[in-house]
Amino acid sequence: xxxxxxxxxxTTARALGEVLAGARLVDLSRTLEQxxxxxxxxxxxxxxxxxxxxxxxxxxxLVLGEHTGTHVxxxxxxxxxxxxxxxxxxxxxxxxxxxRCATVTLDPPPxxxxxxxxxxxxxxxERHGPLQAGDIVLLDFQWARDRWxxxxxxxxxxxxxxxxxxxxxxxxxxxxVRAVGTDCVSxxxxxxxxGELPAHYVLLSAGVLIIxxxxxxxxxxxxxxxxxxxxxxxxxTGSPVRAVAVVDGEGR
Numbered sequence: 001x002x003x004x005x006x007x008x009x010x011t012t013a014r015a016l017g018e019v020l021a022g023a024r025l026v027d028l029s030r031t032l033e034q035x036x037x038x039x040x041x042x043x044x045x046x047x048x049x050x051x052x053x054x055x056x057x058x059x060x061x062l063v064l065g066e067h068t069g070t071h072v073x074x075x076x077x078x079x080x081x082x083x084x085x086x087x088x089x090x091x092x093x094x095x096x097x098x099x100r101c102a103t104v105t106l107d108p109p110p111x112x113x114x115x116x117x118x119x120x121x122x123x124x125x126e127r128h129g130p131l132q133a134g135d136i137v138l139l140d141f142q143w144a145r146d147r148w149x150x151x152x153x154x155x156x157x158x159x160x161x162x163x164x165x166x167x168x169x170x171x172x173x174x175x176x177v178r179a180v181g182t183d184c185v186s187x188x189x190x191x192x193x194x195g196e197l198p199a200h201y202v203l204l205s206a207g208v209l210i211i212x213x214x215x216x217x218x219x220x221x222x223x224x225x226x227x228x229x230x231x232x233x234x235x236x237t238g239s240p241v242r243a244v245a246v247v248d249g250e251g252r
Contacts, residue, residue, distance in 0.1 A: 020246070028138075028214045028228075028243040029070040032062075035150035037157040037213075039185050042067050066238040072097060072179070072230050073200070073210040077237040080205040087207070089236035094229065096209060099178055101136045101226035101245060102128070103217060109142040112160035113189045116141075118171045128222045133176035136226045139164070140217035144183040148215075163189030166198035173206045181211035181243075211243065220245050 030036065038044055043065030050061045066089070067073065074092065075084040104124045110116050116139075125131060147156040161184040164172075172180055180187060180203060187199040187210050203210055211228065225246040230239035 022249050023246050024249055026216055026219050026245040026247055028216050028245055029241065030213050030215050032069050032240065033150065035154070036069060037148065037154035037185060038065065038068055040158055066233060066236055069240050070213045070215065070243055071238050071240045072228065073204065073212070073238045074236060075204045075207060078200050078204050080201060082205055084205060084207040089230050089239045090232040090234055092230060097136065097179055097226065097228040097241065099134050099136050099226060100132065101138060101224050102131055103138045103140060103220040103222055105140040106142065110162035112162065113191045114162040115165040115189050115193060116162060116168060117165050118168045121168065121171055124222070131175040131177060135177045136179045136181065137172060137177050138181040138214060138217055138220070141182060141184055144215065145218070158185060160190040161185060163187055163193055164199050166202060169199045169202035173202055173208060177208060179209040179211055181214050183214050183217050184212065186212055211241070214243060221247060
């Protein structure tokens with residue numbers, strides 16, 4: 001195998017710089033702030049001002065759960081079986097959440113606690129070509145646009161959100177996608193996918209990661225490039241991420 005040289009590294013850096021200079025970056029992450037919506041049974045987010053005697057630096061203490069804000073679920077988040085059962089977030093490779101991104105807008109938007117079948121994915125493939133192994137698929141339920149807010153204003157985001165049906169999760173697994181994201185607080189509907197949580201069990205057991213609470217999906221074209229990096233949390237079941245889409249400069 002050929003060993004990369006310093007010149008090769010400079011060429012790669014220059015090429016990446018040119019690509020990014022001609023592209024626009026879309027932030028897909030929610031701001032971490034007190035009163036933000038979190039899954040009803042999960043830890044809430046707190047930011048405490050931290051004063052230290054004799055230290056002029058300003059700092060805050062953060063208290064949050066692993067699944068706060070825009071975050072990734074690692075396979076060990078659920079009691080699954082198989083080779084991915086014990087994979088925690090610090091074990092994920094840097095490429096786990098990088099790659100070609102397919103954004104599927106569900107239009108008309110699904111209703112409360114609706115479990116969306118595979119037809120929107122099949123329709124997307126009809127228009128844009130088949131999903132590829134390693135794709136990151138983002139599902140824009142159009143749920144959070146008028147429902148995300150702080151404190152009581154965010155309760156609407158946490159009531160009766162839609163999710164995907166088992167057959168949809170199975171289709172995504174069959175396509176060997178890398179990750180599936182949603183603008184909802186969970187990829188399973190607000191009633192837990194009729195209590196079965198099919199999205200989490202089907203996808204995580206196959207090593208397919210789940211990204212939740214994404215923002216600005218309406219600013220993405222059908223295809224772009226996705227980047228997100230979780231924190232290296234030892235034995236972590238998940239982590240907040242800064243999710244970014246790289247979009248052609250002339251995109252919408």
